[in-house]
Structure formats: C-alpha cells, structure tokens
Amino acid sequence: LAKTTQPISMDSYEGQEVNITCSHNNIATNDYITWYQQFPSQGPRFIIQGYKTKVTNEVASLFIPADRKSSTLSLPRVSLSDTAVYYCLVGASNTNAGKSTFGDGTTLTVKP
Amino acid sequence: NAGVMQNPRHLVRRRGQEARLRCSPVKGHSHVYWYRQLPEEGLKFMVYLQKENIIDESGMPKERFSAEFPKEGPSILRIQQVVRGDSAAYFCASSPLGTPGLDGTQYFGPGTRLLVL
Numbered sequence: 001l002a003k004t005t006q007p008i009s010m011d012s013y014e015g016q017e018v019n020i021t022c023s024h025n026n027i028a029t030n031d032y033i034t035w036y037q038q039f040p041s042q043g044p045r046f047i048i049q050g051y052k053t054k055v056t057n058e059v060a061s062l063f064i065p066a067d068r069k070s071s072t073l074s075l076p077r078v079s080l081s082d083t084a085v086y087y088c089l090v091g092a093s094n095t096n097a098g099k100s101t102f103g104d105g106t107t108l109t110v111k112p
Numbered sequence: 113n114a115g116v117m118q119n120p121r122h123l124v125r126r127r128g129q130e131a132r133l134r135c136s137p138v139k140g141h142s143h144v145y146w147y148r149q150l151p152e153e154g155l156k157f158m159v160y161l162q163k164e165n166i167i168d169e170s171g172m173p174k175e176r177f178s179a180e181f182p183k184e185g186p187s188i189l190r191i192q193q194v195v196r197g198d199s200a201a202y203f204c205a206s207s208p209l210g211t212p213g214l215d216g217t218q219y220f221g222p223g224t225r226l227l228v229l
Contacts, residue, residue, distance in 0.1 A: 034217060043116075043203050043220030044155065087154065104154040 004088045004103035011109050018075045020106050022088030025069045033064060033071045034089045038105070044087060048073070075108075083110045114139065116221035117186075118204050124227045125194045133189040133224045137206030144187045145205040145218060146172075146179060155203060161187060194228045201225050 005023040012018045024033070032051050036044035048055055050062040050071070061074040075082060085105040117136040125131050137144050142163050147155040157171040161181035172179065176194075181187040191198055202225075205218035 036220075041201075041223075041225075043205075043223050044218075046217055046219065049217055085154075 004090055006086075006088055006103050006106045008104065009107040009109070011111060012078055013111050014079055015077050018078050018082075018108060018110075020073045020075075020086055020088075020108070021070055022073070022103065023070045024088070024090045027068050027090055031090050033062065033068075034091075035060070035062065035071075035073045036087045036089060038085045038087065047086075078108075078110045080110050080112065083108060116204055116206050116219050118202075118221035118224050120224060121222060122225050122227070124229065126229050127195055128193050131191040131194050131198070131226055131228075133191075133202050133204075133226070135187040135189070135204030135206075135221060137187070137204075138208075138219050141206035141208050141219070143207040144181050145207070146187075146189050147203045147205065149201045149203060149223075151200075158189075191226075194226075196228045199226055199228045 003024070003026060006020065010018065010020060032049055034049040035047045037047050038044040048057055048060045048062045050064050052064050052068060054064070055062045063072040063074065071088065073086060085107050087105045088103055116138055119134050123131055123133070135144060135146070144161045146158040148158055149155050159166065159172045159179045160168040161179060163181055164183050166179065169179070176192045178190045179188065187204065189202060201223045203220055203223045205220045207218045
C-alpha cells in the first residue's frame with residue numbers, strides 16, 4: 001500500500017489560498033487519491049478525489065502531476081471555519097485491497 | 113438519505129468488560145471499514161468487511177477484537193476484556209460498490225468514543 005507523507009501543520013490567514021502537498025511515491029496503478037477533512041470530535045468528511053491531472057469541485061482543487069507521486073490540495077480563499085486536519089488517502093476500494101492508508105494528516109490553522 | 117450511523121456515540125466501560133460498537137452504513141453500501149483514532153493521532157485502519165465476509169483484518173489486534181457485518185443489521189466491532197489502552201475514538205466508514213470514478217471514497221460516521229476506566 002502506498003504510504004503518504006504530509007506536512008504536520010500549516011498556518012494561513014483568512015482569504016488566502018492554501019496548498020497542501022502529499023507525497024505518495026509508491027502509488028499503484030489502480031490507486032485513487034482522496035482528501036478528507038476532519039474537525040475535532042467528528043468523522044472525516046470527503047473533500048475531493050482524483051486519479052490524474054486536475055480535479056475541481058465547489059470547495060477545492062486537486063492537482064496531480066503526470067508521475068502521480070504527489071498531489072496538492074488547493075483551498076481557495078480560506079476562512080476560519082477551514083481550520084481542521086486534512087488527510088491525504090491513497091487506495092482503491094473495489095478490489096481485495098480495500099484498505100486505504102491514511103497518513104498523519106496536516107493540521108491547518110486559519111488565523112483572522 | 114441518511115449517512116453512516118454509529119452508536120453509541122459515547123461508551124464508558126471498566127477494565128475487563130466488553131464493548132460493542134455498532135455501525136449502520138449508508139443505504140446501499142456494502143463495504144464497511146473500521147478505524148481507530150487515538151487522541152492527537154491520525155486514523156489507523158483496523159478492518160474491512162463486506163456483507164458476511166471479512167476482507168482484510170490486518171489492522172486489527174489479534175486478541176480481544178472481532179468484527180462482523182451480517183447479512184441483515186449493522187456491522188459490529190466487539191472488544192472483549194477492554195483495557196485502558198483501548199480508549200479511543202472508533203470510526204466506521206462505508207463505500208458504494210462499483211461506482212465509476214468514486215473508487216476509494218468512504219463516508220464516515222460520527223464515531224464512538226470509548227473510555228475505559
């Protein structure tokens with residue numbers, strides 16, 4: 001299973017764009033990259049998922065280079081409520097290797 | 113469309129007792145995952161189940177822990193003879209089967225916080 005590496009913490013200010021990069025050098029051909037957000041005392045919440053190139057939804061963008069050995073979650077114009085832990089997850093659920101590997105997460109603190 | 117339900121939300125047990133954690137997946141989801149999260153740490157995979165089958169239990173301690181996902185009813189994570197080190201938040205997640213483009217997407221429940229006294 002692909003191990004992921006993320007920065008332990010990041011600080012930002014309201015209104016700024018935040019980019020969190022995750023390294024996954026051993027990503028497998030059939031692995032997807034998924035990002036989750038977790039607030040204290042809550043379960044993780046799905047943010048975005050991608051396989052290659054760029055994916056964008058209403059809350060974030062995900063950039064994946066051609067070699068897929070890393071990915072970058074981009075949060076545009078963060079607010080105080082974006083303060084949370086962000087997890088990069090690499091894996092596939094439709095095979096016997098249903099387990100996906102969570103990293104230790106990146107604690108994002110957004111300041112006023 | 114209800115999300116993943118877990119109960120109880122909080123559970124207090126004394127050392128040596130049994131803890132039973134229940135998880136009802138999103139309707140129509142046939143894949144269930146259990147994770148454990150210690151304070152200030154990330155989620156650690158425990159077990160992956162499909163209906164009536166354990167697919168991967170490599171993250172689950174060999175003793176005292178068991179999990180099931182019966183044909184009918186919720187998935188159960190059972191911890192026998194609990195010890196203080198079992199105190200943690202236990203999260204359940206479910207995922208759909210064969211949804212194109214959504215491989216790996218897991219929908220998490222609110223968790224059960226177990227405290228062993």
